[in-house]
Amino acid sequence: MKFQLRDSGLYCYSSEEWQRVGGWIEVIARTRLVDKRRGHGALLQWKNMDGVMLQEVVYARILNGENSRQVRELLVDTGYPLEPTNTSWSRLQRYLLEEMAKAQPATTVDRAGWHGSIFATSGWTIGEADEKHHFVGQLAASPVLQESGTLEEWQANVGRLCRGNPLAIFSVGVALAAPLLKHAEIENGAKHIVGNSSGGKSTLLQIAASIYSSPSFVRSWASTSNGLSAASAEHNDILLALDEIGLARPEDVDTAIYQIVNGTSKLRATITGELAGQACWRTLVLSTGEIWLSEVFQRLGKEVKAGQETRLVEIPVFGRYGAFDELHEFCSAQELVDALKSATRHYYGTLFRAWIECLTERGDELSIYAKGEVKRLTDQWTTPLMASQVVRVMRRFALISTALGLACRNYLLPWTEEESEQAVHQVADAWIKSRGHIFNKEEYRILLKLNEYMRSRRHSFAPIEKGRAEPPYEGFKRMVDGEKQLLVRKANFLQFFGLPTRYMREIEFLIQKDLLETNERSRGTLRVKVNGRFERFFALWPDRIRSYLNSLSDLDGLSQFPTLPSENSEVTDNE
Structure with a gap:
């Protein structure tokens, strides 16, 4: 059977004449997942009845299987003009399968984040590879990465107001550090900012979210542990912003902390009893709430375990005006918060794309640089007496500072590397003082x-x-x-x-x-x-x-161990 693609549509030669099958459609690439063993299919491109050009990856197992009608329904639903004859779909199906076998190969990715040297999102891919990469993950159906305004407008209206405010700079750093986890070889982590209501905590989350998208990028803790795991999988190599931990069920917080930071979902079985695929991810979480983790677990009658405290690091709000120290041209903290909230509703999403471009341009040097900077800062900020749990958390603080420093060096942020390092160190110091000690x-x-x-x-x-x-x-x-x-x-x-x-x-x-x-x-x-x-x-x-x-009696101002009396001093057994 012969096919011919014309400007007016797709034709098939039958009964000694060219018969129209449907509108214009072609196979752009033969696709499969990175391992080249699964997910084979085709990248289709077609025009609908309004002349709008559309693209979609369809899997060969569906196109060439019993459920091929799903592809037909997809095309018709998007406005593809399929001819109303009994043979039009079978002919189109045959055409697509034949063209798929001849098309140039391309790689599909089913989740956001790094895939080799490529960083993929639902809307774009950045980086160089031997083949083109196409995103077919969950975010394609519900995009969360949006852009509004320019990078310069974000710098002038959002970034500028972060200057002089350590917690705001730190929040930007957490957002930027998420794509660096892979290169620095650092495990997932969560930073939880704790303070009274109306202190500016939610504004910090909106600032961090504006790196990626609109304020809707912020998610709520009010979800099941399974829902939070699913959100983590979608935010692979991307910040996961969670607001108000007090809305979550304590048992979900208990489970979610381990799942999110460990980077794997629960093992599940298919309907046949076989082991289903297990989702994996890398992410950094920025969380806020009015209550501490100990208060959450008190509702369960439990104590916070050491592993949970190092996974979800609690940072108290410590600014002069709630979460802020510098009001800039505003007369009150509320005016500053209102300005930031307004700005993050208008300018967002542009810094993340520029940041990924910056990272991909460094190529193989990125891992060397990230590891070196993390080590330098960790060595600078830790002491031999600090226990392993503390050092592990300090490495994540160092990663955040590394991300900020690199962004400043490439003129993506309107403040200096020194300000970034000072801000992150100030937040780390606040965490240690709130924790009360530097031991496991x-x-x-x-x-x-x-x-x-x-x-x-x-x-x-x-x-x-x-x-x-x-x-x-x-x-x-x-x-x-x-x-x-x-x-x-x-x-x-x-x-x-x-x-x-x-x-x-x-x-x-x-x-x-x-x-x-x-x-x-x-x-x-x-x-x-x-x-x-x-x-x-x-x-x-x-x-x-x-x-x-x-x-240890007065270590860095942490007076937890009063000086013990000498052996010969008189002390009663009840003292």
């Missing part, structure tokens, strides 16, 4: 209890030579190579420190810092012979503990 959460709890124990129980030990330590004695004391050692009975130790049956994770760092002696590594205990038989104790070195805690 589990370690910090043990240190607080250890400080309390050394102040109140250090006289509650009998000399080991007596061989008996009846209550109120906690155990024995002895000298080992000229150094005092306290042998605390296991049951007393576990009860005072509130440790679970499996306690090694909580006390491991005491062993690593030589504050706790053990000859049973898997138990963390010291097996000692008393009165001719072996007993198990937790063996503390009081002088080492006192020295270590006193060194």
